[in-house]
Amino acid sequence: MERIDVHCHAVAPGYRQYALDSGHEQPDGMPCLPAWSPESHIALMKKLNITKSILSITSPGTHLSPDHDAAAMTRQTNAELSAISRAHPSHFRFFASLPLPLVEASMAEIDHALDDLGAVGFAVLSNANGVYLGDAVLDPVFAKLNARKAIVFIHPTTCNVTMTPSTSTSTSTFHAVKPLTNYPRPMMEFMFDETRAIANLLLSGTVARHPHVTFIMSHCGCALPSLVDRIGAFATLLGSGGGESDQSGEFRRLLRERFFFDLAGFPFPNQIHGLLRVLGDGGEGRLMYGTDYPFTPEKVVVDLAAQLDQGCEELFDAEQRGAVYSSNAEKLFGL
Template sequence: MPKIDVHTHFLPEPYIETLVRHDINWTGGVDLDPWTPAAHLRFMDDWGIDVGVLSCLAETGVYFGDQREADELARNVNDIGADVVRQYPRRFGVFGAVPLPGVDSALAELDHIYDDLGLDGVYLVSQVDGTYVGDPKWEAVYDALDKRGATVLLHPVEPKQTPDLPWQHWIGEYVFDTTRVFMTLVFHGVLDRYPHINWILSHGGGTVPYLGHRFAAAPRVVQAYRELVRRPIPEYLRSVYYDVAVADSQVQINTLVDAVGTDRMLFGTDWIYADKLFDHTRTGEHDLTRLLGADAARRVGSDNALRILPRLAERLAAAPR
């Protein structure tokens, strides 16, 4: 079975040009370099990864304050991603960029992503200009995603407001932002109203698996929360997926297994941002078989991804080796 990396990034030249134009010359603590399929394939081959499902984002998605720019940038990077998949149908997939906060723009690009380009799903950043995924402002987008049975990678970005701390925010604030998204999806009822969306929480779900018991206490303590949730909180935890990108220590893996089970876990690397974590002298560090055992490693490494990425599954079955 192929090993599928559902959380890996590409930065085509137009995207880097946009970042530089907005005086963003670093992202997540990593210097920016032009992305090429060849460099990405070298990384994948070195680490035994068969398929990388690409998403194009940095400190933010494609919105930098100008909706028209976001619309054009999303279209550009999605078209580039589709070209990469056409060139390497068995090696790459793509989660398309959605130009929120503009709902009409987002809906138009969803049609392009699915109907014109045939991409594998979409990614949404945790929040855009302070509005979190799950907010009622974007109800029409959730409805469109649900109708398509979409798979959505939820990726954290720089929070709009953060305390003035002396360390880079990717270390802690990003995983906290993923946690905020999960709470927003639960307490706004999105997970109940739109059950056909396959949500993937990045980086092991942030702190969601660890804090699950604390979330479960909220409806017992506060009447308002009892009126917002329809199911026990542990069921919500098991209704989404979790990639293990930068979350594959034995402690994190064990927590995920205990909280949600291996049928809700997906392999991910967070390359190129996590490049320095892949040390050739410690190749066993990211070995799913060592971490989980052979059967569970197959589920996490490929089976679960193929179940929620049907277009990728079709390409792997149809394309010549």
């Protein structure tokens, strides 16, 4: 069955060098930056009948060091992904990165990426140097994304905490939160951090205020399905959103109408069922295929594809599986 991969990454030469120069030889506690080339990626696509892959830069993103101009490096990296996509138009599209939490530079990059580079949307991390999606400081960026009817792919990263500026400097610093340091953060912490970001987007009203932004949440909703009713109940009790209505129901509605969810990672045998309970009837219409290649190695990607096939055959009929694997993405991106 044809597949469209909405969650996969590029480690192109310019970005690789930038990451290494910024001290990210082992990003988020992973063993290394994986090898990547368009040719190796296309070979995997042929093996799994993936007709289109939407490339993105993953954690730790493009704002890596105070010693570099984040806006310039983000623009350079987006240009690199654009060039790769133009060189292989039958295989690749790309999500542009934004130099968050820099507001003005991010707003400028939205127009440049859409109008000049051909991006199909934007890849943003759950937090940008300690500023979480849904923070009021990012409201102008989301207003711009809303005006452009943008697609926003949200990817988890390491939890970062912003520190108060010292009396000797006005510059805030941040540091990574690394509990259980003997395990790489993508194993568990990524799932918690993206859940934190989506909760903040819902609780802050960012999703409700920007109805023309379409969100893609990664990794089968992370831990959100287990917590969305608890988050909504607390919001109702504390008076968030006016305090009169059931915020749990409203949050579930927003997830069903405004979000898609990729299935990169390990949705089967268990995780998928919590998400489908939240999405309700027709929930397969909000699901999309993803590999997380090359940070998930090729052999594991192939094995997970087989698990996904088996799991989807048990849950969905042929038309529904076609929606999950390709037609949902085709409609959203106009492919």
